[in-house]
Amino acid sequence: xxxxxxxRVLITGGVGFIGSHLARKLVELGAKVTIVDSxxxxxxxxxxxxxxxxxxxxxxxxxxxDASANxxxxxxxxxxxxxxxxxxHIDSMTDPLTDLDINCRAQLxxxxxxxxxxxxxxxxYAGTRQVYGRPDSxxxxxxxxxxxxxxxxINKVAGEYYHILYNNVYHIPSTVLRMTNVxxxxxxxxxxxxxxxxxxxxxxxxxxPISIFGDGSQLxxxxxxxxxxxxxxxxxxxxxxxxxxxNLGHSTHYSLKSFVDILSSLCEFEFNMVPFPEEKKRIDIGxxxxxxxxxxxxxxxxxxxxxDDGLAETIRYYKEYIQHYLEEYPA
Amino acid sequence: xxxxxxxRVLITGGVGFIGSHLARKLVELGAKVTIVDSxxxxxxxxxxxxxxxxxxxxxxxxxxxDASANxxxxxxxxxxxxxxxxxxHIDSMTDPLTDLDINCRAQLxxxxxxxxxxxxxxxxYAGTRQVYGRPDSxxxxxxxxxxxxxxxxINKVAGEYYHILYNNVYHIPSTVLRMTNVxxxxxxxxxxxxxxxxxxxxxxxxxxPISIFGDGSQLxxxxxxxxxxxxxxxxxxxxxxxxxxxNLGHSTHYSLKSFVDILSSLCEFEFNMVPFPEEKKRIDIGxxxxxxxxxxxxxxxxxxxxxDDGLAETIRYYKEYIQHYLEEYPA
Numbered sequence: 001x002x003x004x005x006x007x008r009v010l011i012t013g014g015v016g017f018i019g020s021h022l023a024r025k026l027v028e029l030g031a032k033v034t035i036v037d038s039x040x041x042x043x044x045x046x047x048x049x050x051x052x053x054x055x056x057x058x059x060x061x062x063x064x065x066d067a068s069a070n071x072x073x074x075x076x077x078x079x080x081x082x083x084x085x086x087x088x089h090i091d092s093m094t095d096p097l098t099d100l101d102i103n104c105r106a107q108l109x110x111x112x113x114x115x116x117x118x119x120x121x122x123x124x125y126a127g128t129r130q131v132y133g134r135p136d137s138x139x140x141x142x143x144x145x146x147x148x149x150x151x152x153x154i155n156k157v158a159g160e161y162y163h164i165l166y167n168n169v170y171h172i173p174s175t176v177l178r179m180t181n182v183x184x185x186x187x188x189x190x191x192x193x194x195x196x197x198x199x200x201x202x203x204x205x206x207x208x209p210i211s212i213f214g215d216g217s218q219l220x221x222x223x224x225x226x227x228x229x230x231x232x233x234x235x236x237x238x239x240x241x242x243x244x245x246x247n248l249g250h251s252t253h254y255s256l257k258s259f260v261d262i263l264s265s266l267c268e269f270e271f272n273m274v275p276f277p278e279e280k281k282r283i284d285i286g287x288x289x290x291x292x293x294x295x296x297x298x299x300x301x302x303x304x305x306x307x308d309d310g311l312a313e314t315i316r317y318y319k320e321y322i323q324h325y326l327e328e329y330p331a
Numbered sequence: 332x333x334x335x336x337x338x339r340v341l342i343t344g345g346v347g348f349i350g351s352h353l354a355r356k357l358v359e360l361g362a363k364v365t366i367v368d369s370x371x372x373x374x375x376x377x378x379x380x381x382x383x384x385x386x387x388x389x390x391x392x393x394x395x396x397d398a399s400a401n402x403x404x405x406x407x408x409x410x411x412x413x414x415x416x417x418x419x420h421i422d423s424m425t426d427p428l429t430d431l432d433i434n435c436r437a438q439l440x441x442x443x444x445x446x447x448x449x450x451x452x453x454x455x456y457a458g459t460r461q462v463y464g465r466p467d468s469x470x471x472x473x474x475x476x477x478x479x480x481x482x483x484x485i486n487k488v489a490g491e492y493y494h495i496l497y498n499n500v501y502h503i504p505s506t507v508l509r510m511t512n513v514x515x516x517x518x519x520x521x522x523x524x525x526x527x528x529x530x531x532x533x534x535x536x537x538x539x540p541i542s543i544f545g546d547g548s549q550l551x552x553x554x555x556x557x558x559x560x561x562x563x564x565x566x567x568x569x570x571x572x573x574x575x576x577x578n579l580g581h582s583t584h585y586s587l588k589s590f591v592d593i594l595s596s597l598c599e600f601e602f603n604m605v606p607f608p609e610e611k612k613r614i615d616i617g618x619x620x621x622x623x624x625x626x627x628x629x630x631x632x633x634x635x636x637x638x639d640d641g642l643a644e645t646i647r648y649y650k651e652y653i654q655h656y657l658e659e660y661p662a
Binding site: 093096097100101104105108109112143145146148149150151154155157158161162165168169283 | 424427428431432435436439440443474476477479480481482485486488489492493496499500614
């Protein structure tokens with residue numbers, strides 16, 4: 001990863017979960033990093049995430065919906081890791097237009113800024129496996145039909161398509177990663193809007209009871225955040241990734257119950273299985289795990305961290321720092 | 332089609348090409364029709380299209396981006412045929428945000444209006460085969476991957492997904508039709524931004540030379556507008572169509588050259604084949620024709636009008652009325 005040394009790198013959503021880990025790694029690799037974050041209170045930006053690297057990078061507080069700021073920020077950058085987004089599926093249903101403005105409109109604004117002011121910038125976009133919805137077949141390959149089950153999934157796939165289109169038509173070199181359940185230190189825990197991994201990890205740490213719907217047998221794949229950072233860097237570093245959409249994933253799949261079982265070996269909490277509420281069952285996607293053989297064969301990416309090791313590290317982190325991740329969490 | 336008698340029907344884009352034909356048919360069937368149109372000069376709304384039915388329906392001039400107007404208009408309607416959109420692929424690349432605001436954002440605004448004020452309205456959305464991009468295999472079925480080749484294709488598929496999502500989650504009964512090349516009387520001819528059928532028909536009528544790139548062997552399927560009106564009505568009338576996405580298409584496929592050959596049997600003009608310009612070749616989608624067996628088997632739709640008959644009727648219409656379709660056409 002010598003390639004990033006002295007390179008100018010912009011990270012949108014850089015004060016958030018994955019963005020802050022990526023920023024730290026790029027600082028270590030000798031890159032000149034600028035992170036952009038809107039600091040919208042309900043979203044993932046948390047200055048505690050960058051407390052140790054704050055002096056080694058530039059922080060620019062702005063919203064990716066801001067066309068003028070984007071136009072200025074993308075100039076003279078070598079790389080753009082585009083991680084900013086509205087990530088809550090629930091919020092996308094209660095406020096679909098905000099989700100659209102951030103996950104579609106702002107993406108197009110940012111790409112237009114690249115087209116006009118820096119068309120050779122190397123771009124990597126954080127997509128999501130959510131675009132597949134309820135899988136027709138497993139494991140899910142990149143040629144599985146897109147059939148999103150919420151507004152967020154629709155807007156995220158439009159965001160992907162824009163990136164690939166600007167690659168194909170304007171030759172702005174772009175790669176899309178469809179991420180699956182990412183977990184680790186620095187994840188948002190302060191509310192329940194960003195998925196079950198954060199909720200379960202938080203409640204395990206706090207010793208609150210954890211409930212699983214149904215028998216907890218639904219399978220998922222999980223990526224520890226450092227493996228996702230590797231995927232982002234490998235994608236930006238290799239030309240074969242240009243214009244591609246890659247699934248991330250993991251060789252081992254776990255049931256939700258096994259996920260909670262690992263947590264219960266690390267923390268004390270009560271664990272219940274409750275009947276599936278009818279309205280949740282209707283939108284449940286069943287099992288999901290991806291086929292990530294494309295990125296494995298083309299970029300050599302293969303996640304190194306097991307769920308046991310990753311959760312142990314995550315719990316160690318939050319046992320020390322949980323108070324910095326609860327500000328908005330109702331007591 | 333007794334079902335539409337005395338029913339309240341809203342048509343967005345109702346002063347345009349397909350919308351005005353649909354409105355006329357619904358008036359004949361005894362429906363109480365309201366048409367909505369923004370009358371944006373570059374778009375398809377043309378009052379000449381509804382000259383004969385103006386007194387038999389209500390015309391509401393408003394933009395589908397207008398949330399308050401939508402909220403008022405959808406109340407108490409039984410059916411909503413949602414045809415309004417920015418349809419120019421070229422314009423979507425020069426002004427992507429306007430395309431997004433109309434084809435994504437306004438669709439979500441309209442669906443939110445339905446959810447809040449009329450969740451039992453029966454909705455049919457005009458999608459496009461453009462979402463498939465360059466086909467991987469022919470004929471193209473509904474399970475072909477979506478891989479749009481322009482901003483319009485991306486935003487139109489997001490529009491589709493929103494309709495299906497609001498059907499699945501909020502039970503607003505919706506159907507999506509992926510239309511292929513639609514032609515006929517009342518089509519926009521005043522500029523070159525809406526595809527080759529309008530350009531060729533106009534230039535044939537005006538006796539201007541027509542050029543085809545390459546050898547003109549690219550295959551397409553064509554639907555005469557009355558067949559598309561039938562598909563819209565059948566979709567709205569049958570419950571089996573709820574939540575479905577259907578391809579439209581035609582049993583006979585024609586090369587671009589055959590399309591022009593038919594025109595040349597009806598009009599006098601010069602016809603040239605010119606080498607494919609490199610930048611056009613790069614974005615050309617090759618052959619396209621759809622498999623429309625799903626709508627055929629489920630709704631009994633099968634287009635009745637041959638390309639020969641449809642073009643003859645189209646040319647008859649424009650020979651009489653072309654002056655009403657050229658206002659903005661540079662002389």
